[in-house]
Amino acid sequence: MKAKSESPTIKELKFVITRIKKSPLSIAGIAIIGFFVAIALLAPILARVPEGQDNPYRLPRSGWFSEPQPPSPEHLFGTAQWQYDIYYGCIWGTRTAFRIGIIVVAGNLIIGLLVGTLGGYYGGIIDELLMRGTDIVWAFPGLLLAMAFVTVMGPSLDSIVLALILVGWPSYARVIRSEIFRVKQEDYVEAAKAVGCSDFRVITKHILINAIYPIVIMASLDTGAIVLSAAALSFLGLGPPPGYADWGQMISLSRGFIYKNAQDPLGYWFTWTYPGVFIFTFVLGWNLLGDAFRDILDPTLRRR
Amino acid sequence: MEKTIESGDLLDVKDLYVNFYTYAGVVEAIDGVSLLLKQGETLGLVGETGCGKSVTSLSIIVLVPPPGTIEKGDILLNAGDKAINLLKQNDRTLMNIRGKDISMVFQDPRGALNPVYTVTQQVGEALLLHRREEMCKRVLQNLERDIPEANTLKRFIYNCEKKIYEKMMNKPKSPSLRTLSKIPIINRYQGRLRNEIRKEVVELLRIMKIADPERVVDMYPHELSGGMAQRVVIAMALSCNPRLLLADEPTTNLDVTIQAQILLLIRELKEKMKSSILYVTHDLGVVAEICDRVAVMYAGNVVEVADTFTIFKKPSHPYTQDLLAAIPRPGKEFKSIRGEVPALISPPKGCRYHPRCSKAMPTCALVKPQVAEIEKGHLVMCHLYKR
């Protein structure tokens, strides 16, 4: 039979691909993320940085008038309070979103790896102490703790990123620790120890390599939730100052413009619609992708 | 056309087809199985893993799990004066038959018990479903005994309880009873029924030879050993004196010594209760010990049926012969069957055994063999035997 000649990896890959093909939701997820990657890459073309401006993340403004102006040929999505260009903000905000997602995930991963590996490999009292600490941070409502961090550090995008790193690592540490406990029992690790490999070498060369794969997937799929948290903090006014290309900040700016007047109650719709659609779609894309992968990788759901 | 069943027969499975619709394709798990079970006999259903034994027994109780579907066939159950076709009944009727006329013992006793309920709760469920009237009668008898001795207040309460239980016997589904059972304090009357059920469960466990049944009834499944759990499951199955017991490899997951105890128990109980048993197993040793007749299954077909003695002395289908030869015995050469069990997603054409059969002929690969009765009661499905 033909199937027998294929290696398990290829078979697995084929299985994943057929499952993705069969699920319209995961295709939608891939398409959405692809779309946003394209926007982020093409940002300088899609929204030209005005000449003489050195920081591309500052929104260009056409005046100081505080009332938002509806969409027009110069301002595709209209302007926000103080005439910040919404279209420009949405496009460059994509880069901000990716940046937040990537840095926070990487930070979480590094701390999680450090704590999880130390605890998992050495066990005993070190593990006990590290895990008790992890549990406490893990159990605490993350966003509230992050809020406290940002408050004491002073509001800014960097504070948000740092705060989200400081509260987000415990779930990684826990998973990594249990993975390492599992891998540690394998024969090849025992063998490596027996031939006298140093602890560092055993951890990096033999354990991490085998434990890291599921964790990286888990981390990459966390991006949606992280961007959502960052946006929420920004929305509360703890993010970058007005005029920065950040979706949460832009929605925060639009809060005073839900109601215009009796004749035209929704006259300022564009101020909160566009940035909101961007955040929502971005997060939806990641969650669809994450959902599809969880379904595919979950062995209990595979049979049938 | 009215299907009939002879009075000596309990169950007649005719030409049963079951398919499983999976992502990979259609699995033809049962491919035209016919079985006859007489009153009071034990029929062994033997075959390798994945040959469709379990699916056959699940079909008889009409609980084939999705994505499995019973395609066609008849399963006739003798109901005294007439035959009931189980595959043509509505859910209500089937619910009355399941657990009462036909009950089942499963391979994995721990899996068959719900981890969040105690033994009484789970065994009692069957009693509540099928022996409610009897239980209520016992409660009423107790009340009759207590009423004359009680003082005025208690007598009043007892009389109320008596009314409720009389109603419960006559109209168990009445809405007023349902409301009553949800009112706190007043619904305490249910305690009497619960006590009665608990007593009966203790009695059942005692019959199953479980030590200290008074304590075991209040245990959760995770507190039971494997052998105890299987005894509980058997108690559950026999609680309503079924006419047919489907035993799906009930001893496979147990230690050898416990296996022997359980087998002995089943044999004793069968004699006591006069039930018929369909005993599904892959273990020919067990078959020899417990079965009157044997049906051998291979890849969704019943290939040979005969009484136990004949199967062991004069196996006629090449598969049965190979199977018997594959039992390791001292002083005898051990022969395993060549090849492997075919995937039923694309079963071999003709006789499903032909790729592995040592006596295969050209026709075997083309034509599906008919069942031939080579002696009275000895059926074989093979081209070697003419009808």
Next chain:
Amino acid sequence: MGMRAYIIRRLLLLIPTIIGVTLLIFSVVQVLSPEQRAALYITSEQQADDIDAIIEKYHLRDPVYIQYFVWITQVLQGNLGYNVKSPSGRVLQNIINRAPATIELTIIAAPVIILSGIALGVTSAVHRDKLIDHVTRVTSIIGWSFPSFWLGILLLAIFYAALGWVGPGRLNPDASVFIITPPFTRYTKLNTIDGLLNGQLWITVDALKHLILPVASLTVQSIALIVRVMRSSMLEALTKGYIVSARAKGLGQKEVINKHARRNALIPVVTLAGMLSAGLLTGVVITETIFSIPGLGSYAAHMALPPPDIAGVLGFTLFTGVLFVIVNLIVDVAYAYIDPRIRLG
């Protein structure tokens, strides 16, 4: 081991957990200089001139463990510091004043989340791959991705700006005036209940009307989460052996689902309850801010805005932290109640 022994053990575990949580919150503030930390205890403008005296009094320059000890002693005496922002005054008093609005909101939101989440999840699993399942799944993934602050704004835009049904806040202006005017007595400070106690049904109705939109924006994400978990754990439970064996006893499909599958499927959902209460506490901050509800959440958001009021943020975090630990304790006990295997532990 019985239920009682389990509860006692869990209660003992509460002590180190609370110490851990307070340590965590304490360490957050250590980023700040002693002068900034002194702001915690400033009660009046006169005092602000004498920062050194406060630093001295509360040992803010001493080693960390002494600082922690001094701080925790103050906390145990009910001194969470003083707000400098409006409303000024004792943090604990401000928190107590703000609590009723939040309690009213969460007490309605929690059952909405649990009941609708479980019901939808079970329905979705039972009708797997049918239309209703697809609709529930797509809706839940959309709900899960919906930024709650944006949802709040959209709801306000539709029901307040466009339709004019109900505005932000806890009550209509005339109702707000009515409840602070005698003879109306605010027994519980929960408007819905006070309305009933005073025999003013319209107050209750108005309060409930004002709760609909906040509850909606607060619950959508959590409902979506429960639906997803409940669906998959229900699907798993339905494949278990005890389902077939219950059916073989003669139970109907509906009874098996309600009695056997659902109870087992609830176990993973109970473990989520901790996450859910965290979501509620976080969601309250955003929801109350959008809907201008004078509760704990909007208090925290207001205190966090620059220039921050450290005492307020710290007090709120401490309050929610301890609350959260207690909620987790209750969750654990509920868990042991549902799953007898835990009690052995």
